[in-house]
Amino acid sequence: MKQIFLSITLAMALIIGYLFISPDVPPILSKQVHAEEDLQVILNTEFKDISYKEIDGKNINLDIYTPTKQRYKKTPVVLFFHGGEWRYGDKEIPESFLPIVNTLRSEGIAVVSANYRLVDKSSSIKDSIDDCADAARWITKNYKEFGFDTENIGVLGVSSGAHLALLTAYNNENSSSNYRMLKDVDYNIKYVVSYSGPTDLTTLDNKEFKSALNTFASDLNSKESLEKLSPINYVSSSSPNTLIVHGEMDEVVPLSQGNALYKAGISKGCDFQLNVISGGNHALSNAKTFDLLSLANNTLDFMLYNIRNTY
Numbered sequence: 001m002k003q004i005f006l007s008i009t010l011a012m013a014l015i016i017g018y019l020f021i022s023p024d025v026p027p028i029l030s031k032q033v034h035a036e037e038d039l040q041v042i043l044n045t046e047f048k049d050i051s052y053k054e055i056d057g058k059n060i061n062l063d064i065y066t067p068t069k070q071r072y073k074k075t076p077v078v079l080f081f082h083g084g085e086w087r088y089g090d091k092e093i094p095e096s097f098l099p100i101v102n103t104l105r106s107e108g109i110a111v112v113s114a115n116y117r118l119v120d121k122s123s124s125i126k127d128s129i130d131d132c133a134d135a136a137r138w139i140t141k142n143y144k145e146f147g148f149d150t151e152n153i154g155v156l157g158v159s160s161g162a163h164l165a166l167l168t169a170y171n172n173e174n175s176s177s178n179y180r181m182l183k184d185v186d187y188n189i190k191y192v193v194s195y196s197g198p199t200d201l202t203t204l205d206n207k208e209f210k211s212a213l214n215t216f217a218s219d220l221n222s223k224e225s226l227e228k229l230s231p232i233n234y235v236s237s238s239s240p241n242t243l244i245v246h247g248e249m250d251e252v253v254p255l256s257q258g259n260a261l262y263k264a265g266i267s268k269g270c271d272f273q274l275n276v277i278s279g280g281n282h283a284l285s286n287a288k289t290f291d292l293l294s295l296a297n298n299t300l301d302f303m304l305y306n307i308r309n310t311y
Helices: 002-021 095-106 125-141 160-170 207-214 223-228 255-267 289-308
Strands: 046-055 058-065 075-081 110-114 148-158 191-195 241-247 272-277
Touching (some): 046 125, 058 125, 075 125, 075 160, 095 110, 110 125, 125 148, 125 160, 148 289, 160 191, 191 289, 241 255, 241 289, 272 289
Parallel strands (some): 075 110, 075 148, 148 191, 191 241, 241 272
Antiparallel strands (some): 046 058, 058 110
């Protein structure tokens, strides 16, 4: 429910708040493809309510938080998807969640928080999935305007938002946009971070999530339909590096979901990491301070390793 989404958000804020202890490092300049382009890195700016697509006369918006320090010739991007059982939530970042944004910005990384259609009488989870992929396409298409590094796009999601982030990362090779303005745009995800994310909807034994999936989408009752919506079924040898964070005692999305994705990635020879939080619930709100500190450092190290490994 909404309370779960809020508690996860607050927990994430607490976790990433520890990242302020990371040491200052000198700038690293990009040597990637398109190095001949002289892109302007935009600093200390927030762009709010940018429409990245329009459906039935309604805009679907995203917010951009540019870096506060320049550490790269081009700006790496973290695309964030909120949680809320696919039915609730918004891109607006509450004050309690700002530590994650501020930390990444100080590391020279832009944060893009995108809305997507929520499951209701007129929209299904398939629409949510399409929107998240289109947000990545929009970033790729508009890279010159914002100085984005299209070879360094990562996605991070929480709970149901993690499910959408995983699908955005794993399914881009076989998908194309139905939205005419983004139809011919391809995108590449460098890495993905999943906090408490559902990975196999066919085995997700949770009444609240099942209700969210089926209340407005009766076509999702079949196993075949759920398989198509499960990130685990899109893991391949070319899947991007993945950090899976899961509470040991997650009562909403069981740890078995994270374990299954990890094993699937390892079996394909992928660089998948699993960080199990001892005794942690779905929101990680009951985790020990030491474990949260370790998780915070691991998350930032994972992101920075993947970004710098490009250069």
